[in-house]
Amino acid sequence: MTVRVQTADFDLSTEVANLRKNNTAIGAIVSFVGVVRDLNDGQNVSAMELEHYPVMTEKALDDIVAQANARWALLDTLVIHRVGALMPADQIVLVVTASKHRGEAFAACEFIMDYLKTQAPFWKKEQAPEGARWVDAREADDQALNKWGISANNAATDSASPDGASA
Amino acid sequence: MKIQLRFFASVREKLGLSEETVTLPDEVTTVGGVRAYLQSRGGLWADVLADDRALRMAFAHVMCDAETPISEGGEVAFFPPVTGG
Secondary structure, eight states: OEEEEESSOOOHHHHHHHHHTTOTTOOEEEEEEEEOOSEETTEEOOEEEEEEOTTHHHHHHHHHHHHHHHHSOOSEEEEEEEOEEEOTTOEEEEEEEEESSHHHHHHHHHHHHHHHHHHSOEEEEEEETTEEEEOOOOHHHHHHHHTTTOOOOTTOSSOOOOOGGGO | OEEEEEEOHHHHHHHTOSEEEEEOOTTOOBHHHHHHHHHTTOHHHHHHTOTTSOOEEEETTEEEOTTOBOOTTOEEEEEOOOOOO
16 A cells, blocks of 8 residues: 655556556456546637645545545555646556455545545646636535535535544 | 644645644644634735635545644645546
8 A cells, every 4th residue: 555645747557557466366457547628618728727735635545545445455555646836647646556456446546536635635726828826625525525425515615524534 | 732733735836835733722623623723824824725715635545534633743735626547
């Protein structure tokens, strides 16, 4: 189980090869790569800055991975999230899950991403023609976590009680 | 009680401050109490931390609600909804 927050890019093949090394019990590996788009909410995005809350970020990601392990029989997981300056087409996030059979790995990978979107303390600031702007949280991301039976209210417009992290 | 305050993203920008060590009056015992105490400074503080703002809070690096108790030397953070991934 590995969690990394870094400014540097990552290489999917290298990361998967490292994760597989010496673990011949693995029968299925699922990976998700999140990428910076050049268009968001109808505006051209020329650059992005990703801020995070050191210490809490690692703690939140560790907790997310622990929740996935409590739900599925996973043999290994890897989460890499980049911070700092990013450009369109840059990779932002990598989630890799490994299990004996595909079902667990597929489900856990989606779960970890859904959880991360509303629970991990990262904030995106986009550079657009109209100037820089902080990206708004999306209700669709809360709904994505709801489907796992965890109620999220990250996108609520008031000071909602904390999300499902403790549920 | 002395605690560490942390501010992130748009909250940090609007306040023009990323962290501060603050000594609280005895009656402030919860994260919500810290927020109210900071609002009472008035001006920017009252605006940026206003009750109707979409503000998220953490104590000791865990997301929490207003009722969460604080303790000496702890870290209280205020930030907007998260947008990673």
